[in-house]
Structures are given as C-alpha cells and as structure tokens.
Amino acid sequence: NDSCKWLMSEGRFPGRDTWQPYGCMMHKYTRADARTCMHYVSYWGGHNHIAFVGDSRIRQLYYEFIGLISDKAEVDAKAHTDLQFRDNKINIKVDFLWQPMVNATMYDVFNKWHKSVQPGARPNVLITGSATWAIKLFNGSADAATNFHSNLTMIRELYNKLKDSTKVVWMLQDPVQEEKLSEERSMITNEQIDKYNKIAITVLKDSSVTLWSSSRLVAQGFKKELTADGLHIQKQALQIDIQMLLNMYCNNYMNHNDGTCCNTPERATTLQIITAIAFLLCKCFYVTAENGQRNGQSAHQKDYNESFYEIMKSLSKLGLIMAYFYLCDRTNFFMKENKYYTPLNFFLPFAYVMILGFFFTENTEKMNILHRDQTDEWKGWMQLVILIYHLTGASKVLPIYMHIRVLVSSYLFLTGFCHFCYFWEKGNFSFLRYCLVLFRINILVVTLCFTMNRPYQFYYFVPLVSFWFIVVYLVMAIPPHITSQSAEANPIHYLYMILKFVALIVAISLFYLSEVFFEKVFLIRPIKALFVTSDDSIHEWRFRWQLDRFSTVYGMLFAFGYKVLVNYNIIQDDRPDNLFSNPISWALCVLSVIGITSYTIFSVLCSSKVQCNEVHSYLVFLPIVSFILLRNIPGCLRTRYSAFFSWFGKISLELFISQYHIWMAADTHGVLVLIPSYPVLNVIITSFIFIVVCHEINDISQTLCSYAVPQDLKALLRNIVVFVGILIPLCYVNGLLVL
Numbered sequence: 001n002d003s004c005k006w007l008m009s010e011g012r013f014p015g016r017d018t019w020q021p022y023g024c025m026m027h028k029y030t031r032a033d034a035r036t037c038m039h040y041v042s043y044w045g046g047h048n049h050i051a052f053v054g055d056s057r058i059r060q061l062y063y064e065f066i067g068l069i070s071d072k073a074e075v076d077a078k079a080h081t082d083l084q085f086r087d088n089k090i091n092i093k094v095d096f097l098w099q100p101m102v103n104a105t106m107y108d109v110f111n112k113w114h115k116s117v118q119p120g121a122r123p124n125v126l127i128t129g130s131a132t133w134a135i136k137l138f139n140g141s142a143d144a145a146t147n148f149h150s151n152l153t154m155i156r157e158l159y160n161k162l163k164d165s166t167k168v169v170w171m172l173q174d175p176v177q178e179e180k181l182s183e184e185r186s187m188i189t190n191e192q193i194d195k196y197n198k199i200a201i202t203v204l205k206d207s208s209v210t211l212w213s214s215s216r217l218v219a220q221g222f223k224k225e226l227t228a229d230g231l232h233i234q235k236q237a238l239q240i241d242i243q244m245l246l247n248m249y250c251n252n253y254m255n256h257n258d259g260t261c262c263n264t265p266e267r268a269t270t271l272q273i274i275t276a277i278a279f280l281l282c283k284c285f286y287v288t289a290e291n292g293q294r295n296g297q298s299a300h301q302k303d304y305n306e307s308f309y310e311i312m313k314s315l316s317k318l319g320l321i322m323a324y325f326y327l328c329d330r331t332n333f334f335m336k337e338n339k340y341y342t343p344l345n346f347f348l349p350f351a352y353v354m355i356l357g358f359f360f361t362e363n364t365e366k367m368n369i370l371h372r373d374q375t376d377e378w379k380g381w382m383q384l385v386i387l388i389y390h391l392t393g394a395s396k397v398l399p400i401y402m403h404i405r406v407l408v409s410s411y412l413f414l415t416g417f418c419h420f421c422y423f424w425e426k427g428n429f430s431f432l433r434y435c436l437v438l439f440r441i442n443i444l445v446v447t448l449c450f451t452m453n454r455p456y457q458f459y460y461f462v463p464l465v466s467f468w469f470i471v472v473y474l475v476m477a478i479p480p481h482i483t484s485q486s487a488e489a490n491p492i493h494y495l496y497m498i499l500k501f502v503a504l505i506v507a508i509s510l511f512y513l514s515e516v517f518f519e520k521v522f523l524i525r526p527i528k529a530l531f532v533t534s535d536d537s538i539h540e541w542r543f544r545w546q547l548d549r550f551s552t553v554y555g556m557l558f559a560f561g562y563k564v565l566v567n568y569n570i571i572q573d574d575r576p577d578n579l580f581s582n583p584i585s586w587a588l589c590v591l592s593v594i595g596i597t598s599y600t601i602f603s604v605l606c607s608s609k610v611q612c613n614e615v616h617s618y619l620v621f622l623p624i625v626s627f628i629l630l631r632n633i634p635g636c637l638r639t640r641y642s643a644f645f646s647w648f649g650k651i652s653l654e655l656f657i658s659q660y661h662i663w664m665a666a667d668t669h670g671v672l673v674l675i676p677s678y679p680v681l682n683v684i685i686t687s688f689i690f691i692v693v694c695h696e697i698n699d700i701s702q703t704l705c706s707y708a709v710p711q712d713l714k715a716l717l718r719n720i721v722v723f724v725g726i727l728i729p730l731c732y733v734n735g736l737l738v739l
Contacts, residue, residue: 001332007244007261008169008212012677013221014340019240021214022677023335025670027259029246034069035090037250042091049093050249051123053109054130055100057174057232059083061127062096064238065245069094095123100133102151110158113166122165125249129171129212131196132188132231140187145195152203163208169248170204171212172197174219174237180230188231215241257669260336266453268330271730275450279319286312307707314703321693321700322451328672329661330452335673336665339393346392346400353384360644368573369562369632373641375414380649381642382407387659390668391683402603402612408461409551409620410627415468416555423476424563427483432716434473436709441466443701443708444657452661456530459657460544463530467545468552475500475556484563497560501553508549518542547613554621558628576635585633592633595626654694654701663690 003024010022019026027033038048052062066072066085069092083096099106113122131148138144159168173193181188197216204211215237222237233241251263268276289309327333357380364373386407394400419437423429445462448454457463476482480496487493511518519538522531531541565571571579578585599622606612632638648655663686665672674689675682710716 003260003332004210004248004262006335007247008210008214011214011217014679015342017236018340019218019221019243020337020340021244021261023337023673024261025258025336025338025666026243026247026261027251027254027256029068029243029250031068031071033254033256034246034250037246037254038069038087038090038092040253047093047120047124048091049095049120049123050125051095051097051127053097053099053106053126053128054171055098055133057132058127058129058171059096059098060233060238061171061241061245062094064235064242066094068242068246093120099128100130101137102130102134102148102155104151106130107151107155107158110155110162114158114161122162124165125167125169125245126162127169127171127212127245129173129200131173131193131200132176132185135188135192135196136185140189140192145199148196149199149203152200156203156207156209159204159209160207167248168209169212169245170200170209172200172216174216174233177230180228182229185229185231212244214244257666258338260332260666260670265331269453271450272326272453275322276319279315279322282312282315282319286316289313310703311707314700317696318447318700318704321697322447324693325448325658325661326451329665329667334665335676336670337673338670339391339664341393341396346388346394346397349388349392350385353388354381357381357384357642357645360642361640362643364639364641367576367635367639369571369579369638370414370417370628373646374631374638375418376646376649377641378645378649379411379414379652380645380647382410383648383652383655384645387655387663390659390664391671398606398609398612399600399603401609402606402616403600405547405613405616406599406620406623409548409616410624411461412464412468412548412551413555413558413621413624415465416472416552416557417559418555419469419472420476420556420559421563423472424482424484424559427481427485429473429477429481432709432711432713435716435720436705437469438466439709440701440705441469441653443704444654444697448657448661454667455532455534457533457541458667459660460540461656462653463541464544464548471504472552472556475504484567488567494564501557501560504553505550508553512546512549515542547616548620550617551620554624558625573632573638576639578635579633579638588629588633592626592630595622596630599623599626651691651694651698654697655691658690658694658697662693663687 006023007021007026012020012022014020029037041048050065052058052065062083069090070085070087072087080098080100082098085094086092097109099109116122134144134148162168173196175190175193176188178186178189201211218237218240219233222234227234247259247261249262251259251261255263286309289305289312364371366373370378386404389395389400389404395404441462445456445459448459449456478500480486480493482493482497482500487497511521519542522528522538522541532538533540562571566573573579580588599619602619603612630637660668663672664670671682672686673682674685708719710719
C-alpha cells in the first residue's frame with residue numbers, strides 16, 4: 001500500500017509524452033503549485049533543503065528542478081563544480097554537489113551531514129546516483145564494479161543513519177544510445193549500465209534508501225530522443241522526472257485531488273465511525289430478525305417482524321455497499337490512476353455503446369410524446385455518454401464539454417417536464433408526494449455524505465434536481481391549483497398558468513442579476529450547509545445554478561404547450577402515425593436537424609468555456625427541443641425504443657452519483673484500478689461491479705422509501721421528527737445551528 005514506492009518504481013506510457021505511475025495518480029505541478037508547496041512547508045516550520053549529488057546526469061535534474069520553481073536563469077560557466085540556489089521568498093535551498101564517483105569523497109559528503117548538528121544543515125531530500133564515470137575512467141573493468149559495490153555498501157550505512165532527517169533517493173542509471181556516444185565514452189554500454197544498476201539494487205534494497213527505477217523506464221520511453229551525445233537525458237524525460245520528485249515531496253502537504261502518490265489517505269472522522277457502527281448494528285439486528293423469523297409468532301408480531309427484517313436487510317446491504325465505497329475511495333487498498341484523453345479513448349466506447357443501444361430496440365405500446373419508455377431511454381444513453389466523458393477526461397475538449405452540458409440540461413428539462421405533467425394530470429399536491437420524491441432523490445447522496453465525509457453540494461447534480469423539483473412543486477401547489485381538469489372547465493386557468501410562469505422567470509432573473517441577494521438567501525443558516533462546499537464557498541452552487549437556471553422552466557413550458565395542443569386536438573399522439581401531415585413532419589424534422597447542427601457549430605466556434613457558458617442557458621432549449629421533435633414526430637421512431645438504454649435509464653441517478661467513488665476514484669479526478677497494467681480489462685471489471693452495485697442501490701432505495709415515507713400521515717410525521725432529531729446535533733456541531 002506504499003504509493004510512494006509505486007511512484008518511484010514502476011509505470012507506463014498510456015500515450016505519447018504522458019507518464020502514468022503504477023497504481024497512483026500524479027499531479028502535474030506548475031511553478032505556482034511548486035512554490036506554494038515550498039511556502040507551505042516553510043510556514044509550518046519545516047525547511048526546504050534539497051540536495052542533488054552525482055554526475056552530469058544528476059546535474060540535469062538540478063537545473064530542471066530550479067527551472068520549474070523559479071524563473072531566474074541559472075548560469076554557470078564552470079563544469080564539474082558545486083552549485084547552489086537560494087530563494088528566501090519560499091525559504092528553499094537547493095544544492096548540487098559534483099560527486100561523479102561512489103568513493104571516499106562522496107562518503108565524506110554524507111558523513112559531514114551525518115555529524116552536523118546545525119539546524120537545517122542536513123537536506124531533507126537527497127537525490128543521488130552514479131556509475132557512468134566509473135565505467136568511463138576504468139574502461140568498464142570488473143575491478144571497478146567490485147570497488148563500486150564495496151564503496152556503496154560502506155555509504156549505505158550513512159544513508160541508514162540519515163533516514164530520520166533525510167529522505168535518500170538513489171536514481172538508477174538511465175540507458176544510453178550507444179551509436180551516438182563519442183569514442184571516449186564508447187565503453188559506457190547499456191550492458192555496463194545494467195551491471196551497475198544490479199549492484200545498486202542488491203546493496204540498497206533492504207536499506208532506508210528509495211530506489212528510483214521509474215526514471216529509467218521514462219528514459220527508455222524517450223531513448224530514441226536522447227540528446228546529441230547519446231548520454232544525457234532528453235528534456236521531456238527530465239520534466240517527467242521532476243514531476244515525480246515534486247509529487248513525492250509535496251503531495252502529502254498539498255492534498256491535490258489528482259495527486260494520490262505519496263499522499264496519506266484522509267483519516268476517518270467521528271461521524272464516519274458512528275455511521276459505520278450504525279450500519280454494523282443494522283447487520284446485527286438483521287441477523288437477529290432472520291433467526292426470529294424461524295420461530296413461531298403471532299400474526300401481528302409476524303407482520304411487525306417482517307417489516308423490521310426487510311428494513312434491516314436493506315440497511316445491512318447498504319452498509320456493505322458503503323464499505324466498498326469507502327474502501328475504493330478513502331483508502332489505498334485499491335489503486336488509482338490519472339485520466340487520459342485521446343479522441344480514440346472517447347469515441348470508441350461511445351460508438352460501441354450506441355451500437356449496442358440500437359441493437360436492442362423494441363416496439364412499445366406507448367405512443368404519446370416523451371412516454372416513460374422514451375424518457376428512460378433518453379436518460380440511459382445520456383448517462384452512459386456522461387460516464388464515458390468523465391472516465392476519459394474529455395472535459396478539456398470544448399465541443400465535447402458543451403454537448404455534455406446539453407445532456408445535463410436535458411436531465412433538468414425532464415425534471416420540469418415530468419413533474420409538471422404529473423401535477424397537471426393527477427392534481428396531487430400532497431405533502432406525501434413532496435416527501436416521496438425528495439427521499440427517493442436524496443437517500444443515496446445523504447448516505448454518502450455521512451460515509452465519505454463530503455458536503456451535500458459535492459454531489460452537485462442531486463442538489464440541482466432537488467431544488468428544481470421544489471420549485472416545480474411550489475409553482476403548481478401555490479393556489480390557484482391548475483390542472484388539466486380545472487383548465488378544461490375554466491379556460492382562464494391557462495392564463496393563470498402563464499402568469500405563474502412569468503413570475504417564476506422574473507424570480508429566477510432577480511436571483512441571477514443580484515449576486516448579493518442570491519447569497520443572502522442561500523447562505524441562511526441552517527440551509528447554508530446544503531449549498532456550500534467544504535471550503536464554505538457558495539461559488540460552485542451559483543455556477544451550477546445559473547448555468548441551467550432556465551432548463552427546468554423550458555421543460556415546464558414545453559409540457560404546458562404540449563398539453564394545450566393535445567387538449568385542442570392540434571396534436572394527436574394516440575396513434576402510431578406521424579404527428580402531422582407528411583410535408584409538415586418532414587419540414588419539422590429538417591428544422592430539428594438544423595437546430596442540433598447549429599448548436600454543434602456554435603460549440604466548435606466558441607472560443608472559451610466562459611464565453612460558451614454565458615450563453616448556454618439561453619441556447620440550450622434549441623438542441624433539446626430539436627431532439628424531442630426529431631424523436632417523436634415520425635411515428636416509426638416514437639413507437640420504438642431501446643430496451644438497453646431504458647434499463648440504464650431506470651438507474652441513471654445511482655449511476656451518476658456512484659461513479660464518483662466506485663468507477664472513478666479520488667472524487668472523480670482519477671480512475672479506479674482493480675486490475676493494474678491492463679486498462680481495458682480493468683474498465684470491464686470495474687464497470688460490471690459498478691453497474692451491479694447501482695442496480696442494488698436502486699432496489700434498496702425503493703424498499704426503504706416505502707418505509708421511510710409511509711402512506712399514513714402520522715407515521716410520516718414521526719419519521720420526519722426522527723430525521724430532524726438526527727440532524728439537529730449534526731447542525732449544532734458544525735456551527736450551522738445556534739441553540
């Protein structure tokens with residue numbers, strides 16, 4: 001479980017110029033990141049003293065390191081001399097000591113540090129390595145290798161004595177390009193390099209020294225691109241080497257989301273421990289209830305025990321699933337890797353999933369626009385595309401990013417459409433309905449907040465869906481209650497509905513235009529906890545909210561217009577025919593294709609995410625409505641659906657949330673690895689487990705929902721009181737409630 005050892009020992013190139021350490025994620029440090037790290041170490045009382053000891057190859061690392069942390073040009077005309085770098089702003093001291101041979105002189109350097117009692121005299125990181133000079137000076141003789149072994153064995157004892165204050169890294173020798181070597185270096189062959197590396201591994205493997213072998217693998221990847229002399233390392237390889245050193249040194253201080261190498265997993269909080277104990281108790285109660293079912297019982301007692309058994313069974317399974325979540329993303333038990341985007345990585349699985357979806361198409365008896373099979377299908381294929389998008393890290397490609405934004409907006413569009421249709425047709429504005437929907441949407445996320453120690457806003461999609469459901473509920477539930485029956489009996493209700501829409505759009509615009517008003521409303525205690533991130537910032541909520549502030553309204557407006565047109569027989573979707581005459585249907589389909597194409601052209605021509613996001617909320621209705629028309633106007637398309645996509649659509653919410661921890665890793669910043677070094681096989685295995693778990697969570701949620709939100713009002717109020725009783729102490733402990 002030592003991710004530092006993974007970082008420094010193994011890895012691979014998933015693509016050109018991209019290095020992936022074995023089993024952990026490597027953050028790419030910029031100059032600002034590196035300087036922040038040094039400043040942070042200094043601020044908390046540490047000292048940044050890094051020493052490079054060795055030959056010209058080690059000196060290359062020294063120059064590259066300084067070039068990253070400082071814009072000061074390092075100029076030194078003298079070869080084979082010691083070098084120093086100081087930057088008091090970040091309290092860093094970097095030394096290069098010219099010691100090309102493992103001999104008594106090198107021993108004296110380390111022995112001087114060992115005997116030094118002056119604070120800060122010893123480096124806290126030492127990068128060293130040597131071999132090429134011994135090979136060169138002694139013409140690759142066997143005696144030189146024997147002396148190297150003896151001297152390194154002697155120096156090893158000093159390394160072990162320095163371990164409490166200094167992390168020693170021995171860099172194995174990189175390969176050379178023999179055909180490019182000059183005549184005086186011709187004896188430095190890769191055979192000799194391997195011989196000396198084996199000696200270093202044999203001598204140092206049981207010591208406190210970190211053997212840095214991954215740098216050699218990086219150099220092998222760039223072997224054909226070595227510098228002109230065939231000995232020194234190409235700049236791209238040096239850049240990767242420095243990134244590895246910075247990840248080793250800084251990750252545990254900086255806690256970058258995409259840097260798990262050398263980063264200690266966060267410790268379990270008291271709340272997480274209490275949650276684990278609660279699930280463990282549920283397991284015990286489940287076992288007890290299971291044994292009790294086998295004994296003779298009265299009818300009343302039997303009904304009670306069956307309900308208790310069902311609840312405890314569901315909670316026990318949920319507890320086991322949460323343990324898997326925790327194991328995957330809060331420990332180093334399973335490995336994690338960085339995402340890697342290429343067009344092939346994204347479009348190949350995309351095409352494969354689309355082909356599968358089209359292959360499993362079936363007829364449906366439902367013929368109305370956006371019927372249940374169709375909305376499940378829509379949610380299903382959108383969710384699969386979003387999963388591929390997240391797994392491959394395609395967000396850096398602006399056109400793909402904008403199309404994914406359309407898919408997220410489509411979810412909120414369907415939220416407005418489906419809930420409006422339900423209230424319009426059923427006229428059910430009961431408190432029971434309100435609680436039922438909110439419980440079903442939030443049960444998984446609330447459980448994850450307790451288990452994974454993340455704020456509610458971290459799972460941004462569920463807060464958005466919950467908020468906009470509440471908005472739809474309030475719009476429809478606030479008198480006058482407007483339904484299809486009331487509108488048919490009194491057409492003026494259509495006007496009332498339009499006035500409600502106007503009021504809603506005005507309210508949304510006020511929240512958008514006044515950031516102060518927005519923050520005053522959403523930062524009211526105790527609801528503040530629902531809208532801020534772990535750093536107490538509401539920026540993320542405001543960004544997500546304003547990005548799709550009209551998407552749900554578009555869905556409600558579309559549903560209202562659709563119901564009005566059906567009511568006046570302008571649209572007749574109870575037959576498997578085209579919605580309109582053939583000429584009109586063809587014209588509308590062509591316009592729909594133009595609408596989707598127009599948005600695609602916009603996403604390609606848009607110059608930045610900021611610019612695209614500013615107009616996204618105004619344009620997003622165009623591709624959404626175009627897709628709906630294209631999907632529903634032809635009767636042959638409206639009466640068929642993909643059972644494959646529809647199945648995934650039924651568990652789309654669980655898929656969207658669970659991907660954070662058991663398909664990807666490090667809170668979506670990386671990829672979970674169960675089968676290292678075999679990325680395709682790993683995706684197949686993790687995907688299978690991920691989908692099975694999501695399906696099980698869906699079943700558990702439905703079971704618990706029937707008990708948590710019962711039909712009896714008294715029982716419902718009792719459960720709400722219990723839930724509030726649990727939340728009050730949590731709010732008080734976190735400063736969200738002042739008693």
